[in-house]
Amino acid sequence: MIYIKPEILKRVNTWLTPSFDKDTQSQIKELIASNPKELEESFYKDLEFGTGGMRGIMGLGTNRINKYTLGKNTQGLSNYLKKVFSKEAIKVAIAYDCRHNSKTFGKVVADVFSANGIKVYLFEDLRPTPELSFALKHLHCHCGIVLTASHNPPEYNGYKVYWQDGGQLVPPQDAEIIDEINSLDYSQVKFKANNDLIQYIGKDIDDVFIKASIEKGSFTTQESRDDLKIVFTSLHGTSITTIPDTLQRAGYKNVHIVEEQAEPNGDFPTVDSPNPEEPEALKMALDLAEKTNADIVIGTDPDSDRLGIAIRDLEGNMKLLNGNQTMVVMTEFLLNNWKKAGKLKGREFIGSTIVSTPMMQALADGYNTELKIGLTGFKWIAKMIKDFPELDFVGGGEESFGFMVGDFVRDKDAVTSTLLACEIAADAKSKGSSFYKKLIELYVEFGFYKERLISLTKKGIEGAKEIKQMMVDARENPLKEVNGSRVVRIEDYQLSIAKDMVNKKEEKIDIPKSNVLIYYTEDNSKIALRPSGTEPKIKFYISVKTKLDNVSDFEKKEQLLESRIDAILKDMNLN
Numbered sequence: 001m002i003y004i005k006p007e008i009l010k011r012v013n014t015w016l017t018p019s020f021d022k023d024t025q026s027q028i029k030e031l032i033a034s035n036p037k038e039l040e041e042s043f044y045k046d047l048e049f050g051t052g053g054m055r056g057i058m059g060l061g062t063n064r065i066n067k068y069t070l071g072k073n074t075q076g077l078s079n080y081l082k083k084v085f086s087k088e089a090i091k092v093a094i095a096y097d098c099r100h101n102s103k104t105f106g107k108v109v110a111d112v113f114s115a116n117g118i119k120v121y122l123f124e125d126l127r128p129t130p131e132l133s134f135a136l137k138h139l140h141c142h143c144g145i146v147l148t149a150s151h152n153p154p155e156y157n158g159y160k161v162y163w164q165d166g167g168q169l170v171p172p173q174d175a176e177i178i179d180e181i182n183s184l185d186y187s188q189v190k191f192k193a194n195n196d197l198i199q200y201i202g203k204d205i206d207d208v209f210i211k212a213s214i215e216k217g218s219f220t221t222q223e224s225r226d227d228l229k230i231v232f233t234s235l236h237g238t239s240i241t242t243i244p245d246t247l248q249r250a251g252y253k254n255v256h257i258v259e260e261q262a263e264p265n266g267d268f269p270t271v272d273s274p275n276p277e278e279p280e281a282l283k284m285a286l287d288l289a290e291k292t293n294a295d296i297v298i299g300t301d302p303d304s305d306r307l308g309i310a311i312r313d314l315e316g317n318m319k320l321l322n323g324n325q326t327m328v329v330m331t332e333f334l335l336n337n338w339k340k341a342g343k344l345k346g347r348e349f350i351g352s353t354i355v356s357t358p359m360m361q362a363l364a365d366g367y368n369t370e371l372k373i374g375l376t377g378f379k380w381i382a383k384m385i386k387d388f389p390e391l392d393f394v395g396g397g398e399e400s401f402g403f404m405v406g407d408f409v410r411d412k413d414a415v416t417s418t419l420l421a422c423e424i425a426a427d428a429k430s431k432g433s434s435f436y437k438k439l440i441e442l443y444v445e446f447g448f449y450k451e452r453l454i455s456l457t458k459k460g461i462e463g464a465k466e467i468k469q470m471m472v473d474a475r476e477n478p479l480k481e482v483n484g485s486r487v488v489r490i491e492d493y494q495l496s497i498a499k500d501m502v503n504k505k506e507e508k509i510d511i512p513k514s515n516v517l518i519y520y521t522e523d524n525s526k527i528a529l530r531p532s533g534t535e536p537k538i539k540f541y542i543s544v545k546t547k548l549d550n551v552s553d554f555e556k557k558e559q560l561l562e563s564r565i566d567a568i569l570k571d572m573n574l575n
Helices: 006-014 024-035 036-043 065-083 102-115 128-139 173-182 204-216 221-226 243-250 277-294 321-342 359-366 377-388 414-430 434-446 460-478 551-571
Strands: 053-057 089-095 119-123 143-147 156-163 197-199 230-233 255-257 296-300 307-312 318-320 347-352 370-375 391-399 404-405 448-457 485-492 497-500 506-507 518-519 526-531 537-546
Touching: 006 036, 006 221, 006 526, 006 551, 024 036, 024 221, 036 460, 065 102, 065 143, 065 156, 065 173, 089 102, 102 119, 102 143, 102 197, 102 551, 119 128, 119 321, 119 359, 128 143, 128 156, 128 204, 128 414, 128 551, 204 243, 230 277, 243 255, 243 296, 243 414, 277 296, 277 307, 277 318, 296 414, 307 414, 307 434, 318 347, 321 347, 321 391, 321 404, 321 414, 321 434, 321 448, 347 359, 359 434, 370 377, 377 404, 377 518, 414 434, 434 448, 434 551, 448 551, 460 526, 460 537, 537 551
Parallel strands: 089 119, 089 143, 119 197, 230 255, 230 296, 347 370, 347 391
Antiparallel strands: 053 156, 143 156, 296 307, 307 318, 391 404, 448 537, 485 497, 485 518, 497 506, 518 526, 526 537
16 A cells, blocks of 8 residues: 555645646646655755755656646746736746747746736847846836756756845745745645736847847957957857857857757767756867867756856866956956956956855955855845945856856856857957966966865755754764864854854854855865755765965965865765
């Protein structure tokens, strides 16, 4: 006899009512009979909003992405919008990526909004996430949705919610909307569209978005652009709709596209993971770079908000950069150009996150500019811009390969960042230097910081429990030293407390609560622990530092820092 927990059965029975179509009911009955474990995984909880919105495996149930979970979310959001903007004609914008069902889900979401009397601007076909953020502001919308699961595996999809400022949901709206959603029954979702309220958008928005990207991301000469050879891959994602056009309009003529990966495809057939953080994802692009003698390789994730970059090292070999390295070069380039243009007047800031490289603080200090640090996720950088309108935002990023140039887009933006990376490479090459040499020169000037990320995947119910217990153990038994170096400071963002372990003093952390723990050691190492908000992973972020006196010492000092990271991982049983 098959046993199903009472709380699971209660959830399942709701999905066997007439509010759900007969095909859904039939598939659920099949799960009850043949796969109770999958039934439990599908119904044991509701999908939650994390750092990147709601993201999960597609399928039946409350813990899956499907017509009904998306419909319920959209109904709750519609109700909330009508409460908050009761005297306004509400407008929303919707975009979607290349994933399976994204276009269908986009129409479902549009239908529910329109059924609630809300005007909808729906992209006619797949578009990058940053273009949705831009379109939302450009069309004076109250809210925006992107159907995407970013770089997750093919079986995933997701639902990102953006607010009036173009940034993703942050407190208090996120909790208020979740309460509204949780108060609903599925029977209350209005699925019948009012097609008169749905307007399709496309090239008209592309043109103004690309024009704005070029305006914000251009810094060098046409002569410099003519001499740069670029390889670009969209990794089967949305960026193919905008990045080649953006580079062409900006004046780049030597752009080689990885044609095998140019076709949008939710199966991502040429890669194990469409994640530009993974070296394997850029292999085809790197091979093409060798054939074409390219100077720079750029690959973007499926929804085109993150980018991976490879450039020639001092020996002329292609070298993949991590997100921290890309971020510091881009940020310093922006700061330097703002300084040369006389735009640094003491009321500017750059943005980053608590798990990103401490080198961002060194850059801010070097340019007498403020650094604002938030939790992981670009919604917090967007919130900084909103909260401090008296300050000008130069740019900023996070270690997970995201960057934002200025504030015209309020999310990480691989379109404008791709252009900026090419501008940096072209400008450096025209001066007899390179993107890579520029990075090393920054290490000489500001300190040599080296980072590495370790992710442990723990899937399913048991995996979630294991990740939770790992964080509990870390709090209850905090490290006293790491690799022989004393821990001098512990920051617990769940408790909002920073402890000075030398002077035995505590101070409050003035950042929203999050399940993050960070250790700082006497030898300038930093170790952060954090469960992912969008994937079944726990992440360990390692940062070490040393002094670099000159470019010629780079390789020796890099090996030293790599060895230190290896020793830290061994000490923490993470290798």
